[in-house]
Amino acid sequence: MRFTTFSKQHVRSSNSSVAFAREREVVPGGSMRNATWFTPHPPYAAKGLGCWVEDIDGRRFLDCANNFFSLSHGHAFSPVVEAIRAAAGNGTAFGLPTEKEIELAQLITGRSPSCEQIRFCTSGTEAVMFAVKGARALTGRGALAKFEGAYHGSYDWVEVSLAPDPDGWDDEQGNPASIGGAEGVPRHVLRDTIVLPWNEPDRCAAILAKEGPRLAGLIIDPVPSRAGMIPVTREMIDVLHAAREKYGFLIISDEVISFRLSYAGAHPLFGLRPDLITLGKIIGGGMPIGAVAGSARAMAVFDHTQSKPLVALGGTFSANPLAMAAGLAAMTALDEPAIARLNQLGSDLRAAINLSFIERRIPAQVTGSGSLFRLHLTSKPITNYRSCRCLLPKTLQAVHASALDYGVLLTPNCSGAVSTPMDSASIDHLVAAVTQSIADAFARQAWEK
Template sequence: MDSEVDRYTASTPRSAELQAEAERYLPGGSSRGTAYFAPYPFFVERADGHHVVDVDGNRYLDFMLNATTYVLGHSNDRVVEAVREQAANGLSYSTPHESQVRLAQALCERVPSVEKVRFTNSGTEGTLNAIRAARAYTGRHKIAKIEGGYHGNHEYVSVSVYAPLDALDPEEPTSVAEWPGQPPSVVEDVITLHYNDIESTERILRENAAELSCVIIEPVLSNFGYLPADGEYLARLRELTTELGLIFIFDEVQSFRLSQGGAQEQMGVIPDMTTFGKVIGGGMPVGAWGGRADLMDLFDPTDGPVVSHAGTFNANPMTMVAGLATLDQLTPEVYERMNALGDILRAKLRAVFDELDVAVQVTGIGSLFGIHFTEERIVDHRSVLRADRAMQQKLFTGYSMRAS
């Protein structure tokens, strides 16, 4: 590892300088927790297609694509042209623009659960407002989420996201605060569930149904290496939430890249509400939530609203036109090709690790994948935690060091 680090520092001196300067003004040198890695991150100068180039001229094949955002690659010609044309006509306004109607129409026509939709500026805001709607509609305050599941950075989903094994009950899903000083009431109001465990999930939901407003879940759980939920588990969750009067929310901020209708179309399980981000903004800041008309009408300002929602840059035309230019290019044939490439990549990764006799679980679906150094089958948060994280870091570091 030392030699790899030496190779990296020798080839990225300007990034080292920028990191040192950044740390004078920004805690840790950035405004994004995932942007840092030791000894320091490389600073990007430009991007094109599926590559990024750093300030020292090193070129990297970009598997992250800004956390799955750039489904068409960086600097897609049609997206760039749409943004350039809109910029000449104004970046944002205090009144609506037709582009928000067209992007909303595209989502309503593509996604099975979405009758109406509303835009904001991040996936975090999308899940926050979907949960707010569920609480207002049911009159109940508690929510249920998957232990280890990530739904953004607001208070009520920041429970048991990165909880270590020693903080968890050996048998039961455990609600754990993410940082010191988090109000105890937040932890008390968030019920956690074991992913893919039908028996315990049903028991916990029935025990708490009188106080629960909703269940929120990623149908393809990003924190678990894009592990898709078991079909039987999702179908039973749909049945249970309907029976118990709970709002069922799919967080498709990342999984929406699987098909025109997202994971719900592919898996055949339709939630009450869906949250979006990343892909639907074409690289511009974006978030959204949509679903049944009766739920979305809680935000209708023409007769209320029951729940208010404002934001200076919500549905700004720069984001809307970038999103439209992206979705217009995502035909069924494009999704089929991307998903086939994902299948090939996962198969080749497994073959390489088998040849090296290294115990690895390669997870994922469609164009999404994850790597876990363990002999144990990955099924939930705890099986992910038991994998060798140090080995995973070495793989990442080695790739970054050799990328140039």
């Protein structure tokens, strides 16, 4: 499947419109996932190959969304397809362990010294939930600290202050307030979730000095996608390490997305020494997966053979053999040279897009790290959730739709990832589509005031 011309292809498709009308009848809002929906409706996928996805109207898009950063090799990667086919032929799920789960566990623990042991589950949300429960069981405390705007899945505690409005986002002390991620969140969840400002070490140190003694854990994504995709600073990490030393809580590094940044994950790149690490997305090769990993000491909390099992980690589809087989195939192919190449492509594309904004005097920028990128419609520095919170939602929507018309699929908040089937030609296409989409919006004076 190839995309050869750089011209607009309109996506308000009849087949997708019909599909959307059908889905609306039986699914609230006509979408199974908030994240995949955008107005008026998304194109419905028919198939994908490599870095291209084709919709049910036959239009093709360079896929930078990659099912929200979970497909490091794009679509229908043949080693993954073969592995799933072989595994499925032997049965899709058992009430017994399989050897494949040992192999994937060995592969991941062999890559990252901080991951001495691992347990698989079926989503990143589950992984985060189990890690938080583990931290509580190990410390005998209930409270959790997280960073404002950072996404860690849909567990009540970590949804706190995911997307607060300026109205009321400060507490009486001027620190980030704890705002529920959904209506009806119990008050005790808000009381027991401490919200920290991103990359503000002094303020974080002051908050942790007060709240540290009641914390079970602190969860951090070293490059939080929703909070701007700005990497954590060394000063910030020093503060977290010092507070852990003093108060005895656990640090959970949430690398559900950012594990892809190096062979051993994100934390070594920033000098972070976590107790537990949560994983998902790419380690399943496109199949549903999550995992909690960490030091053998911390992971003992999940050891059911102890006389007192502290936290029961498992579910019907945990370590599902198809996901194990797909993950093994995908992660084996994602070796050090593959990651270095992805990171280089990512850095090239960020540099090219930023240069083009400067040359065209467009007040926009791209942030990110390694193979990850995110667009922002401002030239003001992006430092945290508050500075990246989109003040121009309609323009961002228009840019997303226009990129789609130019044949590039981004996530609805205009972020994306490079995958291994991409090459310099795909990056050129991506850069051209993105800069043209933003230039169009700018030229049409669609920039909201």
